[in-house]
Amino acid sequence: MTSIVTMTPLEGPSSRTQVTRKDVARYAGVSTAVVSYVVNDGPKKVAPATEAKVREAIRLLGYRPNAAARALKLGSSKTIGLIIPDNSNPFFSLLAHAVEDAAAALGYALFMTNSDGNLAKEKRNLRSLAARQVDGVILSSVLLYPDLAELESADIPAVLLNHATDAAGFNSVGVDLAGGARIAVEHLISHGHTNIALAMGTNTGNDFDGRELGWRQALTDAGLAEGPIIRSYFTRDGGYEAGKKFLRTVNRPTAIFASSDMQAIGILRALSEGGVSVPEDVALIGFDGSAEAEYSIPSLTTVEQPTRAMAEVAVRALVGASSDTEPEQRIFPTRLLIRRSCGCSVSNGGDSTAVHSLSPLS
Amino acid sequence: MTSIVTMTPLEGPSSRTQVTRKDVARYAGVSTAVVSYVVNDGPKKVAPATEAKVREAIRLLGYRPNAAARALKLGSSKTIGLIIPDNSNPFFSLLAHAVEDAAAALGYALFMTNSDGNLAKEKRNLRSLAARQVDGVILSSVLLYPDLAELESADIPAVLLNHATDAAGFNSVGVDLAGGARIAVEHLISHGHTNIALAMGTNTGNDFDGRELGWRQALTDAGLAEGPIIRSYFTRDGGYEAGKKFLRTVNRPTAIFASSDMQAIGILRALSEGGVSVPEDVALIGFDGSAEAEYSIPSLTTVEQPTRAMAEVAVRALVGASSDTEPEQRIFPTRLLIRRSCGCSVSNGGDSTAVHSLSPLS
DNA sequence: GTGAAAGCGCTAACAT
DNA sequence: ATGTTAGCGCTTTCAC
Numbered sequence: 001m002t003s004i005v006t007m008t009p010l011e012g013p014s015s016r017t018q019v020t021r022k023d024v025a026r027y028a029g030v031s032t033a034v035v036s037y038v039v040n041d042g043p044k045k046v047a048p049a050t051e052a053k054v055r056e057a058i059r060l061l062g063y064r065p066n067a068a069a070r071a072l073k074l075g076s077s078k079t080i081g082l083i084i085p086d087n088s089n090p091f092f093s094l095l096a097h098a099v100e101d102a103a104a105a106l107g108y109a110l111f112m113t114n115s116d117g118n119l120a121k122e123k124r125n126l127r128s129l130a131a132r133q134v135d136g137v138i139l140s141s142v143l144l145y146p147d148l149a150e151l152e153s154a155d156i157p158a159v160l161l162n163h164a165t166d167a168a169g170f171n172s173v174g175v176d177l178a179g180g181a182r183i184a185v186e187h188l189i190s191h192g193h194t195n196i197a198l199a200m201g202t203n204t205g206n207d208f209d210g211r212e213l214g215w216r217q218a219l220t221d222a223g224l225a226e227g228p229i230i231r232s233y234f235t236r237d238g239g240y241e242a243g244k245k246f247l248r249t250v251n252r253p254t255a256i257f258a259s260s261d262m263q264a265i266g267i268l269r270a271l272s273e274g275g276v277s278v279p280e281d282v283a284l285i286g287f288d289g290s291a292e293a294e295y296s297i298p299s300l301t302t303v304e305q306p307t308r309a310m311a312e313v314a315v316r317a318l319v320g321a322s323s324d325t326e327p328e329q330r331i332f333p334t335r336l337l338i339r340r341s342c343g344c345s346v347s348n349g350g351d352s353t354a355v356h357s358l359s360p361l362s
Numbered sequence: 363m364t365s366i367v368t369m370t371p372l373e374g375p376s377s378r379t380q381v382t383r384k385d386v387a388r389y390a391g392v393s394t395a396v397v398s399y400v401v402n403d404g405p406k407k408v409a410p411a412t413e414a415k416v417r418e419a420i421r422l423l424g425y426r427p428n429a430a431a432r433a434l435k436l437g438s439s440k441t442i443g444l445i446i447p448d449n450s451n452p453f454f455s456l457l458a459h460a461v462e463d464a465a466a467a468l469g470y471a472l473f474m475t476n477s478d479g480n481l482a483k484e485k486r487n488l489r490s491l492a493a494r495q496v497d498g499v500i501l502s503s504v505l506l507y508p509d510l511a512e513l514e515s516a517d518i519p520a521v522l523l524n525h526a527t528d529a530a531g532f533n534s535v536g537v538d539l540a541g542g543a544r545i546a547v548e549h550l551i552s553h554g555h556t557n558i559a560l561a562m563g564t565n566t567g568n569d570f571d572g573r574e575l576g577w578r579q580a581l582t583d584a585g586l587a588e589g590p591i592i593r594s595y596f597t598r599d600g601g602y603e604a605g606k607k608f609l610r611t612v613n614r615p616t617a618i619f620a621s622s623d624m625q626a627i628g629i630l631r632a633l634s635e636g637g638v639s640v641p642e643d644v645a646l647i648g649f650d651g652s653a654e655a656e657y658s659i660p661s662l663t664t665v666e667q668p669t670r671a672m673a674e675v676a677v678r679a680l681v682g683a684s685s686d687t688e689p690e691q692r693i694f695p696t697r698l699l700i701r702r703s704c705g706c707s708v709s710n711g712g713d714s715t716a717v718h719s720l721s722p723l724s
Numbered sequence: 725g726t727g728a729a730a731g732c733g734c735t736a737a738c739a740t
Numbered sequence: 741a742t743g744t745t746a747g748c749g750c751t752t753t754c755a756c
Contacts, residue, residue, distance in 0.1 A: 004447070018437070044440070045431070062492050062515070062517065064492060065487075065493060066434070066495060067438060067493050067494045067495050068430050068431075068433035068495045069430075069433040071430035071433075072430040072431050072434050075380070077430060079473075079494070086459070087455050087458055087459040087462070088452075088455055088456045088459045088653070090450075090452065090654075093449050093450055093452070093455035093458075094450045096449055096455075097448070097449040097450045098472065099478055100449070100474060100475065100476055101476070104475070104490075109473050109475070109490060109494055110473060110474055110475070111441075111471050111472065111473060111474075112458065112462060112473075112474040113462065113466070113471070114459055114462055114463070123601070127426075128466075128471060129471070130426060131426050131427060131429050132429040132441070132471055133428060133429050134431045140558070153424070155424065171367075236653065236656070236657050240657075242596050268657075268659065269657055269659060269661075272659050280626050291450070291598065292654055293629055294598070295598050295602075295627050295628065295630075296658075297630065297631060297634050297658075297659050299631075331688055332677065
């Protein structure tokens with residue numbers, strides 16, 4: 001894309017002359033209360049003629065309500081905070097976009113913060129958001145099992161995103177990691193593979209991940225031995241390293257299930273450099289369903305997460321009408337997006353997305 | 363990545379019992395002013411013993427200052443807004459991350475909003491941010507020549523990002539589009555290409571883009587005829603369409619300069635499907651310097667934008683110390699990241715990033 | 725249908 | 741060094 005930055009001549013944030021409710025009231029010849037009634041469409045009715053006068057005054061004066069004052073009075077800022085590890089990561093940027101949409105639909109603005117895989121920064125972000133009087137926080141912790149104590153001490157409604165814990169006393173919505181891994185591995189098995197590796201991402205907290213369980217279950221259920229587990233970061237670079245390690249494996253598997261699409265992309269490069277073709281020599285399935293996976297060569301078969309749906313449920317659980325229901329754990333199913341990297345032949349070179357099956361609940 | 367969402371038992375935003383400055387004051391046996399002095403480290407000095415008492419009270423009571431009240435009093439929310447077309451686009455998600463970092467470093471929180479290529483939504487976002495008393499807005503408009511009138515009527519300090527206009531009376535910081543295109547095309551020419559196509563993205567506003575100029579200039583300066591221009595969206599899909607059109611070109615060029623990395627990724631797929639190899643049959647250079655371009659196969663030579671530097675300058679221009687300087691136009695140079703797709707042989711398969719040259723100012 | 729006024733939590737003069 | 745207090749702009753109860 002492009003780039004240029006332009007700025008208004010600065011006058012300092014506070015020197016902009018605020019038009020207040022009072023100015024409008026005076027101009028329209030009414031009281032400040034009436035202006036409020038008009039602006040908020042309540043709680044009292046206003047005569048049509050009066051309302052017209054007020055609206056005209058608002059327009060003429062360029063009045064805009066002061067959200068800070070409103071927030072102070074109401075104790076709610078109509079604002080929520082999002083804490084993610086890294087907005088440059090396609091999975092999280094998509095999630096952030098979906099959360100922003102869902103929040104905006106409910107009239108909430110979204111503070112975005114990155115914790116960059118850094119627990120201390122995550123805490124700082126949480127505190128900063130709490131201080132800013134957000135009405136709630138959606139936290140995608142760098143820890144698979146997030147620090148609940150910290151959250152509680154922040155004393156703020158929160159939704160944990162991207163975690164595999166059933167935190168006591170908390171609602172939860174998430175994806176069925178184990179189930180997703182299962183359908184991926186089962187699909188690989190249906191292609192005739194019997195030696196299937198797992199490329200597993202390592203979390204900051206180094207906790208156990210459901211994808212590992214699902215991979216193992218699928219193998220066991222099919223009476224197959226476990227292939228090697230290669231651990232590395234969830235990133236492209238991590239996948240690249242994992243791919244190189246894979247190439248050095250002694251009894252080299254013929255298939256790999258990778259725990260993220262980015263990792264799979266990295267593996268693709270390592271295999272390509274090693275002269276190993278996908279899917280002819282080695283089949284590969286990723287996890288996430290990111291847009292990038294659709295355009296790799298070969299296109300990447302992947303386990304899709306219902307990002308938008310999850311974002312919507314998370315936001316609604318935080319600030320929606322259903323606010324007062326009891327804690328609830330929502331686990332979303334995944335689905336397999338079949339493309340080329342698994343060995344299936346897709347109509348054209350990989351335009352994508354034949355749906356395979358819903359994941360069984362684990 | 364993973365996913366699960368967990369939520370605190372809701373009590374409604376306002377029912378959280380606010381601990382106020384007054385509670386702290388009473389508990390510590392001091393006045394509210396002293397609490398302020400301690401919290402803000404000024405403007406008055408406080409005796410060490412008193413300060414200790416206050417800090418202890420703050421800790422014990424779990425006091426957190428109310429940002430809304432502070433914002434109301436001070437007329438500044440220590441908050442800025444970002445308006446981008448699409449946070450799912452890697453270029454913008456990287457930009458957003460960089461802006462967030464730069465803002466956080468200065469103590470500002472960041473509202474993120476997406477306009478989704480929709481001008482009406484962009485305006486709505488602008489108004490919503492203005493109403494929220496942000497101290498400034500960084501706007502990456504869907505229009506190449508953004509609507510200055512709208513911005514002015516919003517009456518809020520603003521920085522335009524990602525635009526090619528020298529808006530009168532506004533500061534500007536941006537990338538040298540024409541210069542970037544030039545170094546890309548010149549590099550292609552140095553590989554011996556004489557018939558070089560341009561894959562040009564189309565903006566919402568359909569305005570003229572400096573990359574087209576740079577491409578033309580480089581060709582003209584080298585005494586070469588202009589190759590075909592293929593217009594499509596800046597996206598992967600757009601690139602894919604462009605690639606298919608390219609394959610049907612009569613006097614088919616041997617090189618393509620694409621106006622975005624995503625477009626180049628799409629072109630890569632189309633060419634691959636058409637049995638045309640990159641760089642052997644056709645050389646390709648992208649624009650942006652996104653991480654994704656490093657992992658395509660072949661890895662993508664691309665014109666890098668100094669995203670982080672631009673974000674920092676933008677934020678600082680908005681809210682930094684230099685706030686009161688006169689309007690200024692900042693144009694950043696680009697540099698060429700040489701990898702495989704242009705025909706250069708890079709040490710390993712494409713680990714990346716030999717720097718070529720700084721762009722001359724256009 | 726409209727208005728007066730209290731008060732949300734905070735900052736910073738202005739007292740002491 | 742510490743305390744008192746006005747007031748930021750808004751919502752809403754309570755009067756009229």
